Amino acid sequence: MPKTKVYVARQEELLPRIGYSVVCGERKIAVFRLSDGRIKALENVSPYRQGPLAEGTVSGEYVYCPLYDWKISLLDGQVQEPDHGTVATFETLLEDGKVYVWV
Amino acid sequence: MTREKLLLIGNGMAGVRTIEEILDRDAERYDITIIGEENYTNYNRIMLSNVLQNKNTIEEIITNPASWYEEHRIELVHHDPAVSLDAESRKVRTQSGIEISFDKCILATGSRSFILPVEGSNLEGVLGFRTIDDTLNMLKTAKSYRKAAVIGGGLLGLEAAKGLVDQGMDVTVVHLEKWLMETQLNEMAGKLLKADLEQQGLKFLMEKKTSRILGDTRVTGLEFSDGSILEADMVIMTVGIRPETALARQAGLAVNRGIVVNDWMETSASGIYAVGECAEHQGKVYGLVAPLFEQGKVLADVLTGCETAPYGGSTTYTSLKVSGCDLFSAGEIKEADGVKSIEAYDGLANSYKKLFIKDNRVVGIVLYGDISEENRYFKLLKQKQDISAFTSVSVLPAGGGCCGGAAADDVTQWADDETVCGCNGVTKGTVLQAIRDKDLKSVAEVTKATKAGGSCGKCKGMIGDLLTYVLGDKVATAPTGICGCTDLSGDEIVLQIHERGLTTTDEVYGQLGFRNREGCPKCRPAINFYLNVAFPKEHEDEPASRFVNERLHANIQNNGTFSVIPRMRGGQTTPQQLMQIARVAEKYEVPLVKVTGSQRIGLYGVKKEDLPNMWEELDMTSASAYAKAVRSVKTCVGAAFCRFGTQDSMGLGIKLEERYEFIDTPHKFKMGVSACPRSCAETGVKDFGVIGVENGFQIYIGGNGGTEVQEGQLLTTVETEQEVIDICGAFLQYYRETGIYAERTAPWLKRMGFDHVKSVLLSAEQRAELLKRLDEAVEGKRNNPWRQVVEDPKLQKDLYAVIRG
Numbered sequence: 001m002p003k004t005k006v007y008v009a010r011q012e013e014l015l016p017r018i019g020y021s022v023v024c025g026e027r028k029i030a031v032f033r034l035s036d037g038r039i040k041a042l043e044n045v046s047p048y049r050q051g052p053l054a055e056g057t058v059s060g061e062y063v064y065c066p067l068y069d070w071k072i073s074l075l076d077g078q079v080q081e082p083d084h085g086t087v088a089t090f091e092t093l094l095e096d097g098k099v100y101v102w103v
Numbered sequence: 104m105t106r107e108k109l110l111l112i113g114n115g116m117a118g119v120r121t122i123e124e125i126l127d128r129d130a131e132r133y134d135i136t137i138i139g140e141e142n143y144t145n146y147n148r149i150m151l152s153n154v155l156q157n158k159n160t161i162e163e164i165i166t167n168p169a170s171w172y173e174e175h176r177i178e179l180v181h182h183d184p185a186v187s188l189d190a191e192s193r194k195v196r197t198q199s200g201i202e203i204s205f206d207k208c209i210l211a212t213g214s215r216s217f218i219l220p221v222e223g224s225n226l227e228g229v230l231g232f233r234t235i236d237d238t239l240n241m242l243k244t245a246k247s248y249r250k251a252a253v254i255g256g257g258l259l260g261l262e263a264a265k266g267l268v269d270q271g272m273d274v275t276v277v278h279l280e281k282w283l284m285e286t287q288l289n290e291m292a293g294k295l296l297k298a299d300l301e302q303q304g305l306k307f308l309m310e311k312k313t314s315r316i317l318g319d320t321r322v323t324g325l326e327f328s329d330g331s332i333l334e335a336d337m338v339i340m341t342v343g344i345r346p347e348t349a350l351a352r353q354a355g356l357a358v359n360r361g362i363v364v365n366d367w368m369e370t371s372a373s374g375i376y377a378v379g380e381c382a383e384h385q386g387k388v389y390g391l392v393a394p395l396f397e398q399g400k401v402l403a404d405v406l407t408g409c410e411t412a413p414y415g416g417s418t419t420y421t422s423l424k425v426s427g428c429d430l431f432s433a434g435e436i437k438e439a440d441g442v443k444s445i446e447a448y449d450g451l452a453n454s455y456k457k458l459f460i461k462d463n464r465v466v467g468i469v470l471y472g473d474i475s476e477e478n479r480y481f482k483l484l485k486q487k488q489d490i491s492a493f494t495s496v497s498v499l500p501a502g503g504g505c506c507g508g509a510a511a512d513d514v515t516q517w518a519d520d521e522t523v524c525g526c527n528g529v530t531k532g533t534v535l536q537a538i539r540d541k542d543l544k545s546v547a548e549v550t551k552a553t554k555a556g557g558s559c560g561k562c563k564g565m566i567g568d569l570l571t572y573v574l575g576d577k578v579a580t581a582p583t584g585i586c587g588c589t590d591l592s593g594d595e596i597v598l599q600i601h602e603r604g605l606t607t608t609d610e611v612y613g614q615l616g617f618r619n620r621e622g623c624p625k626c627r628p629a630i631n632f633y634l635n636v637a638f639p640k641e642h643e644d645e646p647a648s649r650f651v652n653e654r655l656h657a658n659i660q661n662n663g664t665f666s667v668i669p670r671m672r673g674g675q676t677t678p679q680q681l682m683q684i685a686r687v688a689e690k691y692e693v694p695l696v697k698v699t700g701s702q703r704i705g706l707y708g709v710k711k712e713d714l715p716n717m718w719e720e721l722d723m724t725s726a727s728a729y730a731k732a733v734r735s736v737k738t739c740v741g742a743a744f745c746r747f748g749t750q751d752s753m754g755l756g757i758k759l760e761e762r763y764e765f766i767d768t769p770h771k772f773k774m775g776v777s778a779c780p781r782s783c784a785e786t787g788v789k790d791f792g793v794i795g796v797e798n799g800f801q802i803y804i805g806g807n808g809g810t811e812v813q814e815g816q817l818l819t820t821v822e823t824e825q826e827v828i829d830i831c832g833a834f835l836q837y838y839r840e841t842g843i844y845a846e847r848t849a850p851w852l853k854r855m856g857f858d859h860v861k862s863v864l865l866s867a868e869q870r871a872e873l874l875k876r877l878d879e880a881v882e883g884k885r886n887n888p889w890r891q892v893v894e895d896p897k898l899q900k901d902l903y904a905v906i907r908g
Contacts, residue, residue, distance in 0.1 A: 006908035015901055017621075017647035018654075021711070024908035031906075035621065052663040055651040055711075059621040066651045066659055069624055103908065 008099040014039070019054030019063065024103045029090060030054035031101060032063065032074055039092045040074040041101045047085035106134045109406070110195060110205035112185045112350065114139025116148055117379025117395035118211025119167060120528065124403030126175055132407060135177045136203055138195070140184035143235050144169055147557075149392055149526060151238045152259075152424045155266025161235060166554075188354035190372040207374050207406060210362055212347040214380040214390065218340050219254065223316025229338045232263045241339065245270035248336035252276075252325055254313055256283040258423060260341035261300065265425045267339070268304045275306040275333060277313060277325065287421045287432035291448070292455050292471040299428045299453075302862045308333065344390055346381045361388040366413030368402040378402050384416060391419045396528025418485050420525070422474070427856040431477040434467035434484050435459055442466060449473070449598060451840060463491040475595065478514070478565065514565040515572040523569070524555035524562045534566060538573045546570065585844070586625035588617045593843030597633050606634060606641045608648055624650065629844030632731070635767060636839050639880040646902065652729035655902060656888040657714055660707060665714060667693075667706040669723035670764070673738045673756030673776075674702030680723065687720050699728065701735050701773070712905045718889040725889045727765065731845070733772045733835070736760045737785070741778035741795070748778035750795025755824050756784075759791075762828055763835060765885040766877070769842030769851070772835065773808070787815050790848040791831050796820070800827050804834060804860070805852035813849035816857055819865060833870040836877035837863060 006024050014020060014033040021044055022029040030044035030053045042063070044054050051067035058064075061074050071080040077087035093100040109125075111118045114137050122135060145167040153159040172179045183197045194204050216231025218224050228244065231237055245251070245267055253264045256278030267274045276283075282293025283300075297307060312328040316338060324334045346361040357363040357371035361383030368376045368384075378398040380390055389395065394417035404411030420433035435442065436459055446457045454472030458465055458480060465483040470476070483490060514523060519532030537543060537552045546566045550556040556563045585593050596615065605611050608630050612620050622630065631648040646654050657665035669684065684704055688696050694708035703726050709717060718725075726735055736759050739745065741752030756776040775786035778795040785808075786792030792803035792815045799822040806815025821827060837860065842851050852860055863869050892898050 008906055008908070013900075015647065018901065020904075020906060022906040022908055029908075049661065050663065052659075055655070055659060055663075057624040057627060057650070058647065059619060059623055059627070064624045067661060067663075101908070 003102045005093065005100045006103050008101055011039070011094060011097050011099055014099060017058040019056060019058065021052065021054045022101065024101075027103055028052075029101060029103065030063075031092070031099070032058055034058070034061065034074065039094060039099055041090035041092050042072070042074060042077055043088040043090075045087070046070055046072070047079060047087060048083065053087070106132065107206040108204065109133035109135045110203055110208045111135065111137045111211060112188075112195065112208065113137075113211035113213055113379070113381070114141065114145055114179070114181075115211060115213045115379065116145070116166075116392060117213070117399055118209060119145040120396055121209060121211065121378055121399035121402050122177070124399050125406055128403055128407040128409055130175070133207075135175070136180060136205070137172070137177055138180045138185045138197060138203070139182065141234055141236070142182040144172065144179070146235060148234075149424075151232070151235065152262035152266060154235075154238050155241060155263060156269050156425075161239075185350055188350050190354050190356065190375060193374070208376070209402065210351060210370070210375065210377040210381060211379045212350060212381045214344040214346045216340055217343040217345045219313060219342055221313060221315055223318060223322065224340070226316055226318045226322045227320055228318070228322035228336060229316060229340065231340050232259055233344070241267065241337070242270065244337045245272050249273055250275075250335050251337045251339065252333055252335035253339045253341060254325075255341035255343070256280070256307070256309075257341060257343070258284060258287070258421060260339070261296075261305075261428075262424055263339050263341055264305050265300070265303065267337075272337075273306075274304075275308055275335070277308045277311050277327075277333070279310065279312055281310060283307075284421075284423075284430075284432075287436070287469075288430065288471070289436055289457060289469055291446075292430065292432075292457070292469050295453065295455055295471050296423075296428055296430060299859070300425070302859055303425070303427060304858075344380065346383070346388055348381060351377070351381070359383050359386075366401075366415070367405050368398055368414060369405075376402055376405070384414065387416060389417060389419065391421070393417060393522065393525040393528065394419060400528070420468075420477075420481060422477075427859060429470075429472060429474045431470040431474045431481075432468060433481055434465070435461075436467040436469050447602070449601065451601065452594070452598065454598075460490070463489050465490060473594070473598070475592070482517075514568050523565050524553075524557075526562075527554040527557060529553050529555035531569065534569050535573065538570060544570070544574065585629055586623055588619040588622055588626050589615065591615060593629065593633075593846070596630065597637070600633055600637050606638050608634065608645060622648075628653070628731075632767060632769065632844050635884075636880065639882075639884065644884075653731070655711065655714065656725055656729065656892065657709070658729040662708075664708045664710060666728070667709050667714065667717055667721070668699060668703050668726045668728040669721055670726040670735065670760075671703045672760040672764075673736055673753045675738075675753055675757065676704075683721060683723070687717055690720070691717055701728070702737055703728070703735060712903055715892050715899045715903055719893045723889075724764075724887040730767070731770050732768055733760075733763045733766045733774070735773075737773070737775040737789070739777050739779075739781075739783035741776075745778060747781060748795065749797050750778045750800065752776040752778035752784065752793075752795055755793065755795075755800075755827065758824065759828060759831055763832065765887065766835060766839075766881050768835065768839055769844050770847045772838070772848070774831070788812060789815060791834060793827055798822065800824070802827060802830055804864075805848045805857070807847050807849040809847070811847075811849065816852070818861055829870060829874060830864055832877050833864050833873040834860075836873040836880070839877070839880075840873075 008031050016033050016035050020031045028044035029041050031041045033039050044052050046065040051065040053063050055066040056063040062071050064071050070083045077089040079085040091102040147164045147166050150164040183199045185195050186198050187196045196202050216233045251267045251272045251274045253260045253276045256276045264274045264276045282290050283296050313325050314328045315326040317324040322338050324332050326332050348358045348362055351362040352358050362377040362381050364377050364382045364384050368378055370377050379395045397417050401414040422431050442459050442461045444459050448455045457469045459467030464487050468480045517531050520530050523531050523534055534555055541552050543549050546563050549566050556566050611630050627648040628650050631645050634642040651659050688706050693706040697705050699705045736756035738752045738756035742748040772790045774791045775784040775789040776793040777784040777786045788806040788808040792806050794801040799820055801820045802818045803815030804818045807813040
């Protein structure tokens with residue numbers, strides 16, 4: 001299925017280390033701007049009890065699930081030990097200061 | 104082959120410890136006899152203070168019961184002192200006339216309390232503090248008499264005085280010098296100690312010289328050189344100890360202050376040795392326990408033919424066994440030629456540190472209040488480490504990973520033969536071996552198996568580190584920092600924030616060498632809080648460091664929705680509010696409406712993006728039900744409607760809530776006001792609980808419900824509502840300033856000491872200071888967060904919007 005480019009916000013509108021909830025049809029996506037400016041997107045659902053990752057604490061390249069503190073990589077969606085699993089990731093695109101997610 | 108006869112004179116700590124060491128090395132070598140003067144088997148004399156302070160029983164301080172002597176076939180000549188020693192014919196005679204011959208003899212006769220040679224010192228009620236019998240005598244006297252004087256404000260005197268206060272006596276310590284423990288502390292630390300002890304109920308007469316003890320048969324008081332008089336029913340002499348050398352003198356051995364020994368603990372007579380407080384080595388007599396054990400080891404090696412390094416003297420340190428007065432002192436602590444010092448005083452934490460440096464090496468240490476780094480400094484001192492690479496800022500404060508100072512404190516890096524527990528002379532190697540061989544899992548088990556940590560207990564942290572080192576995370580409790588990002592404790596971080604003037608989380612992470620430069624969900628909110636309290640004006644609250652509940656001002660529920668709980672001050676509401684809540688709940692199809700545990704109505708299952716609109720339509724303030732902050736005040740109906748109510752509990756509850764709502768605290772802060780002792784508002788388990796009585800209000804603090812239920816303690820009774828409100832504010836601010844993030848008031852109170860907190864809150868002066876700081880700190884910050892969000896579209900967009908793609 002071809003992917004669509006979904007507009008999220010202007011880059012400067014996204015606060016560093018705060019997650020944003022994006023809803024695109026059935027898909028729930030969490031978009032993050034890291035301290036160094038990189039923009040990352042994950043499915044907004046933690047593998048354990050479906051915590052909304054957009055509400056989690058962001059540290060470096062990781063987000064911690066707000067419900068149970070699972071530590072999840074924002075780069076590849078990998079859940080860190082001692083927990084396990086993977087969260088789907090989405091490619092992001094910065095164009096003319098605008099942030100898009102490929103869904 | 105017949106075994107050699109070894110005779111030990113003195114059944115105390117040094118002598119028996121030497122025998123234990125000998126048995127460890129070669130249990131078959133000697134037929135052993137021990138002569139003891141006291142009517143007890145070997146016991147831990149340094150724990151007598153604990154017996155007096157109700158922390159231990161006599162049974163608990165007996166280190167070797169009669170069965171131990173039997174087991175090792177040691178003959179104990181009990182309760183029968185040696186009276187003559189013939190070094191030539193190798194014979195000793197006891198008081199009861201028993202004659203014992205020996206091949207080798209150890210003198211471990213210890214020392215005795217020095218009784219001031221003043222008139223009246225032989226009166227009934229004048230005691231030393233040296234033995235179990237002295238202690239029992241003091242306990243007995245405390246039952247029938249009220250006033251005690253302790254002459255001598257040194258270590259022993261203060262421990263004795265505290266013990267007698269704990270027994271309910273009115274105790275005055277009489278001290279000759281300007282400050283307490285003058286040989287171990289400098290003036291600053293000595294004065295801090297005095298202030299803390301005064302808060303614990305001790306009284307002091309400083310720079311007083313006792314000239315006479317008054318009384319006919321029993322003591323009635325003291326007369327001082329300036330002519331003044333102190334009434335006393337009991338006098339404890341703790342002005343010093345004198346080595347017990349009578350037997351050695353009679354035998355013709357060389358004696359100065361103590362029995363002179365060489366580096367092998369041998370006296371001037373061959374085959375006769377001395378260890379412990381009775382021995383003088385290179386002009387020094389030791390009155391502390393660690394050197395005794397070091398001497399005992401050398402002597403045990405000598406007596407069993409093991410190769411050994413000569414005894415080269417000991418570096419000693421002191422700590423006081425009185426709760427709430429943590430001090431540590433070691434080495435040379437006087438300013439002298441070439442000795443320079445670094446000093447730090449934290450008035451907020453009442454902590455004082457001073458290091459004495461000579462030729463770039465630490466030669467002396469005085470710590471008062473915060474003694475968390477005693478091991479690190481003591482290692483620097485003992486190892487004579489060159490500290491020229493450190494700046495004073497890096498050597499003095501808690502060593503973060505950045506400056507390398509922490510390494511010396513890391514017990515896992517120590518050599519195996521270094522002593523972990525100074526009180527009992529237990530080395531790191533012994534502890535490690537016991538953990539491995541006996542499969543030990545906790546500090547308590549290590550103490551049981553090795554005695555390490557069983558006396559003053561200051562090495563328990565290191566034992567914990569060794570357990571973690573061997574077992575990894577299988578240890579039940581491993582003391583570490585506030586989270587995995589750092590080894591620093593909350594206290595240490597706060598200290599550093601103040602000392603280095605750190606005003607942002609980034610500075611804290613960078614300068615204190617956190618392993619994770621952006622922290623984790625545990626430390627980020629904590630540091631954000633500490634900065635808010637330390638620098639309320641300079642530090643801007645960081646939403647990204649707030650847990651979601653506090654960032655969004657609503658509790659996150661397990662399905663990712665939120666709860667909305669409006670404030671109902673004092674649990675009171677109106678028909679209009681109820682209708683408003685009902686309308687909003689209906690409009691937004693709220694799945695659950697519930698009365699909370701704290702007398703408010705909660706709307707549960709709300710979507711994040713609906714929060715700002717619902718708040719606007721409710722037009723009520725936030726109850727902070729999600730926050731580490733002042734929560735609501737639970738009240739009973741009180742004098743307005745209840746036939747038992749003596750006070751207007753609802754009215755006072757509302758006033759407290761209005762005055763202190765929206766103030767951040769280390770953990771949630773709950774209050775309750777009951778109008779009578781029936782306490783329908785359950786104020787006994789509130790952080791701040793008030794009970795109305797006929798003529799005023801009883802105030803309870805430190806009550807906690809929740810996971811660790813703790814009953815509040817009665818702080819005081821006051822007459823007016825204003826006093827209740829002021830004490831509450833001072834309490835809040837003191838908790839804010841000294842609390843560790845996520846520490847509730849009950850453990851905080853325990854850590855700080857109830858008596859200490861009480862004295863702070865009941866001092867009008869300190870209360871006013873705290874209230875002033877509270878007002879300054881929260882000025883401009885105490886807003887209803889819901890209103891802020893409702894009025895700020897950018898905030899709504901930044902934090903609450905859901906983007907539709």
